[in-house]
Amino acid sequence: MMDVVVTGLVTGGLYALIAQGFVLTYITTNTLNFAIGEFMVVGAFLAMFLHGNVGLTGLLAIAVAVLVTGLLGGLTYRVLVLPFSTEGKHDTRWLLTTVGLSFVIVNLTTNAEGANRQPLGFGNVDSIVTVLGERVTGQQLLLAVVAVVVTVLLVVVISRTRLGGDMRAVSEDAETTALMGISPRRIGALSYVVAMMLVGLGGILWAAQTGVSPGLGPPLLIAAFSAGIIGGLTSLWGPLLGGAVYGLVTAAVGTALGSLWGEVSGLLVVIAVLIVRPEGLLGRRVEIKV
Amino acid sequence: MTLQARGLEAGYGRAAILSSIDLTLEPGGIVAVIGSNGAGKSTLARTLAGLLRLKQGEIEADGVLVQDHSAERRARSGLILVPEGRRLFGRQTVAENIRIGGRAASRRSPERARQNVEMLLDSFPVLRERWNQKAGLLSGGEQQMVALTRAVASEPRYLLLDEPSLGLSPRLTQEVFRLVTLIARETGAGILLIEQMAEQALQIADFAYVLEQGRITAEGPSSEVGSSEAVRTAYLGK
Amino acid sequence: MSARRLAKVGALLLTASVATACGSGSSESSSSRDAADSAVIGVIGPKTGPAPQFWTETNRAIQLFAPKIEKQYGVHLTFTYADDAGTPAGASRAVQTVLNEDNVDAVMGPPQSAQALQVADVVGRAQRPWLLHSASNATLVPTAGDTNWAFRTAYNSDDLSDVSGQVLFAPIDGKDPVVGIIYSADAFGQAALETFKTYGEQHGVQVVGESMQTGATDFNSGISRLKAAGVDSLFINMTSGADIATVTESMAVDDFDPVRKYATANVLADYRGLASPSEWKGLYFIDPENFNGSAYKAILSAYKSRFGGVPDLYTTVFNTYAMLDAYAQAVKTAGSGDDYSAVRDALENLPAVHVEDQSYEKPFGPGDGELDEPDAADWYVMGFDDTPQGNIVTLGTVQHCIDKGC
Ligand SMILES: Nc1ncnc2c1ncn2[C@@H]1O[C@H](COP(=O)(O)OP(=O)(O)OP(=O)(O)O)[C@@H](O)[C@H]1O
Ligand SMILES: [Mg+2]
Numbered sequence: 004m005m006d007v008v009v010t011g012l013v014t015g016g017l018y019a020l021i022a023q024g025f026v027l028t029y030i031t032t033n034t035l036n037f038a039i040g041e042f043m044v045v046g047a048f049l050a051m052f053l054h055g056n057v058g059l060t061g062l063l064a065i066a067v068a069v070l071v072t073g074l075l076g077g078l079t080y081r082v083l084v085l086p087f088s089t090e091g092k093h094d095t096r097w098l099l100t101t102v103g104l105s106f107v108i109v110n111l112t113t114n115a116e117g118a119n120r121q122p123l124g125f126g127n128v129d130s131i132v133t134v135l136g137e138r139v140t141g142q143q144l145l146l147a148v149v150a151v152v153v154t155v156l157l158v159v160v161i162s163r164t165r166l167g168g169d170m171r172a173v174s175e176d177a178e179t180t181a182l183m184g185i186s187p188r189r190i191g192a193l194s195y196v197v198a199m200m201l202v203g204l205g206g207i208l209w210a211a212q213t214g215v216s217p218g219l220g221p222p223l224l225i226a227a228f229s230a231g232i233i234g235g236l237t238s239l240w241g242p243l244l245g246g247a248v249y250g251l252v253t254a255a256v257g258t259a260l261g262s263l264w265g266e267v268s269g270l271l272v273v274i275a276v277l278i279v280r281p282e283g284l285l286g287r288r289v290e291i292k293v
Numbered sequence: 294m295t296l297q298a299r300g301l302e303a304g305y306g307r308a309a310i311l312s313s314i315d316l317t318l319e320p321g322g323i324v325a326v327i328g329s330n331g332a333g334k335s336t337l338a339r340t341l342a343g344l345l346r347l348k349q350g351e352i353e354a355d356g357v358l359v360q361d362h363s364a365e366r367r368a369r370s371g372l373i374l375v376p377e378g379r380r381l382f383g384r385q386t387v388a389e390n391i392r393i394g395g396r397a398a399s400r401r402s403p404e405r406a407r408q409n410v411e412m413l414l415d416s417f418p419v420l421r422e423r424w425n426q427k428a429g430l431l432s433g434g435e436q437q438m439v440a441l442t443r444a445v446a447s448e449p450r451y452l453l454l455d456e457p458s459l460g461l462s463p464r465l466t467q468e469v470f471r472l473v474t475l476i477a478r479e480t481g482a483g484i485l486l487i488e489q490m491a492e493q494a495l496q497i498a499d500f501a502y503v504l505e506q507g508r509i510t511a512e513g514p515s516s517e518v519g520s521s522e523a524v525r526t527a528y529l530g531k
Numbered sequence: 532m533s534a535r536r537l538a539k540v541g542a543l544l545l546t547a548s549v550a551t552a553c554g555s556g557s558s559e560s561s562s563s564r565d566a567a568d569s570a571v572i573g574v575i576g577p578k579t580g581p582a583p584q585f586w587t588e589t590n591r592a593i594q595l596f597a598p599k600i601e602k603q604y605g606v607h608l609t610f611t612y613a614d615d616a617g618t619p620a621g622a623s624r625a626v627q628t629v630l631n632e633d634n635v636d637a638v639m640g641p642p643q644s645a646q647a648l649q650v651a652d653v654v655g656r657a658q659r660p661w662l663l664h665s666a667s668n669a670t671l672v673p674t675a676g677d678t679n680w681a682f683r684t685a686y687n688s689d690d691l692s693d694v695s696g697q698v699l700f701a702p703i704d705g706k707d708p709v710v711g712i713i714y715s716a717d718a719f720g721q722a723a724l725e726t727f728k729t730y731g732e733q734h735g736v737q738v739v740g741e742s743m744q745t746g747a748t749d750f751n752s753g754i755s756r757l758k759a760a761g762v763d764s765l766f767i768n769m770t771s772g773a774d775i776a777t778v779t780e781s782m783a784v785d786d787f788d789p790v791r792k793y794a795t796a797n798v799l800a801d802y803r804g805l806a807s808p809s810e811w812k813g814l815y816f817i818d819p820e821n822f823n824g825s826a827y828k829a830i831l832s833a834y835k836s837r838f839g840g841v842p843d844l845y846t847t848v849f850n851t852y853a854m855l856d857a858y859a860q861a862v863k864t865a866g867s868g869d870d871y872s873a874v875r876d877a878l879e880n881l882p883a884v885h886v887e888d889q890s891y892e893k894p895f896g897p898g899d900g901e902l903d904e905p906d907a908a909d910w911y912v913m914g915f916d917d918t919p920q921g922n923i924v925t926l927g928t929v930q931h932c933i934d935k936g937c
Contacts, residue, residue, distance in 0.1 A: 006755065053759070065296060113579070118581050119584060119800060135514075138785065139784060140783075168389060172385065175385070178344060178376075178380075181364040182380075183365075183368060183447065186397050202361070211756070212780075214804060221746065226748065249601055254752055261741060261756065262747070263744065
């Protein structure tokens, strides 16, 4: 029983970290990067390249790769999201452009590196740790800890700093924020940078355990999107709660009925949330204006 | 030192709502724009503030052509809009709303802006009591006061007010107009007062434009405009 | 944003996240045909798509061995290639291209069974020899039927299950084992499970199956279930080495170490880079060839000096070689590649196929399109040593491991 709780929560950490990557941009820009799985791939390949070919130390390679992935995220916002979300909330062309980007990245990385998983070669806490008497891999525990730390940091920044105030303002009413002399586009770009940095970090740490391949993202995406939707796309705590719920449910049902049922049950939870509380468990309930 | 619009044409999509608008606003003065529902008043305000791109014409603020500047850039240079319906950040507190208004002044004269905010708060002290409440929970009148204070925190040189009396009782409307006069006097900002409440607006304005179907159909010192036959029947119900 | 909109975005997220890209088939290089003793082979494979290694290895094997085989038998082989993009639709297009535009004398591939199934009818109707150097699913892609002229040098999945079954179901310490199988959540995995279940019923041995999603982040829940069921003889029937690594990782986490653990030969690709020696200790795989045998040694060293490194798919390289050898001989016997039925008859009556110093006597026959036979004495059990790179070690034949334990 305890093992299910521990594994569930710990695997939820990875999902939460990735989910944070689209919750953050959804909050400030009402858009999200559908190429998020491929940004994990980009981060991981960059780190592999910087370590293996450029010779940076592991930590430095991770730092640089995370930063570059973040900047690519900002560029994506500027080039593929912003120009395609100008017509108000019903303008969802950004959805197509980012999905398109994900195909492009998959093709590019597959052509350049092949589809096989390659070992990242560093950054893996290659040990098994005991948490509350239960064994988990060191890497998954690390990911869970990173997810919690990142969430707390984001929440502190957003609720306590001036930049955070700007972000909250943009999230509530971007147009009026512009009237205050604050550029919603800059805030949006910044959110994309930070979000893709998180995604890149998640991708690298995950790849350190399982290897890098152009197909790294998709298997995680369903879980991460589910975590985001369960927790609520408009709450920074959402991914953490959603990740925990998704991790717990899939682990519990998986252990009871088989792992395929585990995944199915996770999706059932998503559907239930979408029906009963479409804004997610922690999402902001929307007042209906008459 | 003026805000000038010359030959403005603007609208949504293909259709032009405004055409051939010429308008001048000077620091310290109050200029009224009156017009009925759908005349294009908000469209004018949004175009001047940079939320809507114009199709033709020029906007010049203190000698600088600003029509290609973004809304945030215009705000930072002191061209401030209080939009229709106030548009407070309802999930943030009164204090946070006013603080964020200060962002537009931060590169010019934040200190003076702070003094002006204090002045306004002294004149409408109930806001101090509401200081840490969520703005979304305030009454309509209080919200309008917060919106004005937020605008003053931006240290406006030109302040565009889009129907500040919207949804307010006659008494509160009086109160708002009293503050508008105060702001013009104390901050030296030029105020463009866009209103349907023509009578009160004309009372505090020096100059007035009448906007009908996207065009300026009359203009002049407000006393003249207010006494013209056409305006009296159309807007003053007399 | 409204609650509805949120719900819509949510639903979109889910659909988009399961959507996948599709590639398209295309044909490259053209053929020249003329003289006697010559033939054109249309090679179909996933140049693009999720498993380009099948394409790469097939190609490399052809580059590496075709010239030598042509010389040896005095035939002239021309190859024309078409991309199936790793999708059934791509395979359909590719086979049309090689048959209609290139008018090939024989079709080689596609290397993956799902794609091979897709072209089976077309190749059958065209009445060309069909060279299966990789597609292994005997149910989807049978050989030597009335409908097609297929010959397979890869082992077939039924034989693999049969031989795996013999070793996995063998008693442990004189008692029947509890057999566990981890299978992928698709038709192939399902088929493997069925085979095991049937085998278990026939021999009165308990079989526990756990399915796994390809690319899953972990397999902890599956492992706890296998452990709880008391499995002591485990078969990891996943087709990607990375997935096998995920399984052994979860086994380490769960401290699950059954007496007997086998994986498919796919454990050769990717697996060792992603796992550690402690995780592959005692993990074996079986193959009809001994990878440390002299034929393999020769092939691998030729491969290494030409391409640097070892192949991702050992067996594809080996089986392509065997296929080229068989087909070249048949063309020689028939006199020309475009006498299709003569080539088929020649294939059926080949006295032997040679791969380096290894021979397969009477490999095919009328009604027999399979090179390998499910005889435990002919198959080998292999594993990895405890060095970080995990060199392949041969433990003996399957029969030896059944009799004496490995
Ligand atoms: N976003 C929009 N898209 C298209 N047309 C619009 C839009 N906003 C306003 N309009 C149209 O432009 C015209 C002018 O509208 P505007 O809001 O400027 O009028 P107004 O004078 O401010 O009216 P009110 O007194 O009701 O606020 C109207 O016909 C209106 O329907
Ligand atoms: Mg209006």
